[in-house]
Each structure stands twice: as structure tokens, then as C-alpha cells.
Amino acid sequence: MPGPYPFGEDVVRLRRGPSPGRDARGQPIPGPLVETTVPGCVVTPRQSTPQVGGDEQQARDTVIVGWTVYAPPGSDWVTTDQVRIRGKLCEITGEPGDWGSSVFTGTAGPVQFAADRVTG
Numbered sequence: 001m002p003g004p005y006p007f008g009e010d011v012v013r014l015r016r017g018p019s020p021g022r023d024a025r026g027q028p029i030p031g032p033l034v035e036t037t038v039p040g041c042v043v044t045p046r047q048s049t050p051q052v053g054g055d056e057q058q059a060r061d062t063v064i065v066g067w068t069v070y071a072p073p074g075s076d077w078v079t080t081d082q083v084r085i086r087g088k089l090c091e092i093t094g095e096p097g098d099w100g101s102s103v104f105t106g107t108a109g110p111v112q113f114a115a116d117r118v119t120g
Contacts, residue, residue, distance in 0.1 A: 013035070077096040092113050
């Protein structure tokens with residue numbers, strides 16, 4: 001079923017607009033931050049299973065490392081965007097992938113990307 005998904009959730013895309021100019025040292029001034037709400041996204045936790053007996057395990061079986069987001073077809077995402085998921089600011093990790101159209105039904109598939117929480 002193509003998105004937006006009726007029981008999905010809103011994800012906010014944060015993208016910098018064009019630079020308004022340069023500072024006194026000639027460096028570009030960051031453009032304004034533009035927030036766009038994208039409704040009907042599917043957000044799933046992304047987990048990692050640490051090596052058994054390794055330093056990262058610490059008596060845990062899995063560790064949540066971020067989210068996988070399935071956004072509606074045709075939505076616009078780039079690696080330099082930030083996203084706000086459930087109130088948490090995240091970075092897009094890797095290149096967003098467009099599933100294209102289903103060879104079985106012809107319906108458009110989602111745009112999938114990984115989002116990791118910003119820390120530090």
C-alpha cells in the first residue's frame with residue numbers, strides 16, 4: 001500500500017535554506033533552517049546485536065541504535081537533512097533509498113532511510 005500510511009506518524013524534516021551571504025572571513029553564513037512536517041511515515045527501531053561477551057554487551061541482548069523510517073513515495077530526503085522523530089533530533093545516516101514501483105502492482109514504494117540520534 002502506498003503512503004502516506006494512515007496509521008503512520010509525523011516526521012519533521014529540517015533542511016538549511018540557501019546561504020544569505022558570507023561572513024567577514026569569507027565563510028558562507030548558514031541559511032535559515034526550514035522545517036517541513038511529513039505525515040504518514042512508518043518509524044521502526046533499528047537495533048544492533050553486540051558481540052557475545054564483548055565490551056558493548058553489558059548483560060544486554062540488543063541495543064537500539066536509531067530508527068528506520070519509511071516515508072511516503074515521492075518525499076524528498078537528502079543525507080544533509082536532520083529529522084525530528086518523536087521529539088528527538090536525528091541525523092540521516094547514509095543515502096536515502098527510493099523503493100521505486102512494485103513490479104507486481106505498479107504502486108509506488110516508500111523512501112527509506114536510517115536516522116541516528118544526535119548526541120554530544
